[in-house]
Amino acid sequence: xxxxxxxxxxxxxxxxxxxxxxxxxxxxxxxxxxxxxxxxxxxxxxxxxxxxxxxxxxxxxxxxxxxxxxxxxxxxxxxxxxxxxxxxxxxxxxxxxxxxxxxxxxxxxxxxxxxxxxxxxxxxxxxxxxxxxxxxxxxxxxxxxxxxxxxxxxxxxxxxxxxxxxxxxxxxxxxxxxxxxxxxxxxxxxxxxxxxxxxxxxxxxxxxxxxxxxxxxxxxxxxxxxxxxxxxxxxxxxxxx
Numbered sequence: 239x240x241x242x243x244x245x246x247x248x249x250x251x252x253x254x255x256x257x258x259x260x261x262x263x264x265x266x267x268x269x270x271x272x273x274x275x276x277x278x279x280x281x282x283x284x285x286x287x288x289x290x291x292x293x294x295x296x297x298x299x300x301x302x303x304x305x306x307x308x309x310x311x312x313x314x315x316x317x318x319x320x321x322x323x324x325x326x327x328x329x330x331x332x333x334x335x336x337x338x339x340x341x342x343x344x345x346x347x348x349x350x351x352x353x354x355x356x357x358x359x360x361x362x363x364x365x366x367x368x369x370x371x372x373x374x375x376x377x378x379x380x381x382x383x384x385x386x387x388x389x390x391x392x393x394x395x396x397x398x399x400x401x402x403x404x405x406x407x408x409x410x411x412x413x414x415x416x417x418x419x420x421x422x423x424x425x426x427x428x429x430x431x432x433x434x435x436x437x438x439x440x441x442x443x444x445x446x447x448x449x450x451x452x453x454x455x456x457x458x459x460x461x462x463x464x465x466x467x468x469x470x471x472x473x474x475x476x477x478x479x
Contacts, residue, residue, distance in 0.1 A: 242301040250292035254326040259285045288325035294318045299339075311339040323362050331360035331374045345387045353379040355401075363407070366426055375406035383437070393441040395453070400434040403462075434458040439470075447476040 239245055299313030315335040321328020337353030357374035364371055383397030408431065409424040439453030455468040 242304065244297075244299045246295075246297035246299070248295040248297070250294075250321075251290065252292050252321075252327055253287065253289035255287040256326065257285050288322065288327060290322060290325075290327050292321040293328040293333075294320045295333075307344060308340070308342045311341075313337055313339070319360070323360060329357065329360060329374060330362050332358040333374075335379070337379070347385040347387075349383060349385075351379070351381045355379060376404045377406075378402040378404065385441075391443045395437070395439050395441065397437040398434070399437055399455075400432060402430060402432050404430055406431060431461045432459065433462045433464070447478065449474045449476075 295315055295317045297313060297315040299311050301309055301311045303310040314337070315333075317329070317331075317333035317335070319328055319330050319332060321330075323330030333355060335353050335355045337351060339349065339351050341347065341349040355377045357376060359371040360374045361371060363374050379401045381397060381399045383395065386394045388394060405428050408427050408429055410427045412423045412425045414421050414423045436456045436458055437453050438456070439451060442450045444450065451470075451472045451474070453470045455470065457464060457466045
């Protein structure tokens with residue numbers, strides 16, 4: 239909007255494919271801790287795919303300090319639950335993310351990004367006893383990296399991307415005794431944990447405002463359900479007014 243103020247609108251469309259299904263045996267131990275009924279094994283979720291609109295997000299960013307070789311910006315993002323949360327196309331919750339950005343200009347361009355993600359209630363986060371919807375866990379976001387301009391139209395990138403999930407749901411391995419037999423079980427708990435990744439890639443500007451990007455996201459720890467390596471390829475074009 240001005241040389242110091244930007245507005246962004248993100249409208250994602252996605253196709254999600256799930257190739258894993260889960261089957262389990264259910265037991266009812268509510269009567270004096272004795273097995274009074276059991277049920278046939280049934281899938282708790284099935285493999286399949288879905289496609290459609292994701293969560294739309296609006297972002298406002300302001301440059302609060304603009305020096306010759308460095309700048310500082312602050313901003314805020316609002317996410318709307320427009321995607322189908324039950325088919326992994328959205329979060330099912332409103333989200334608000336204030337953030338801070340520092341970057342330095344030049345052939346060697348470091349950057350630091352800090353933010354905090356707050357989320358509202360979602361169908362994906364329910365109380366295990368009552369079934370009532372709860373807030374998705376909040377998280378502290380932190381990242382830092384560097385861009386290196388090899389030649390005028392080719393830039394290499396490396397970025398450390400992490401988040402501290404606050405009081406998030408997790409599973410803890412336990413053992414249970416049923417009808418004289420001992421079974422391994424998973425107990426739901428809530429705790430803080432971090433998820434860290436390394437991103438490496440490149441940006442090519444073949445002509446004018448066209449930018450081609452390629453990146454690989456590499457998992458650095460075992461927290462959360464995510465792939466060890468995630469490749470990404472993109473093409474973008476910037477329209478000047």
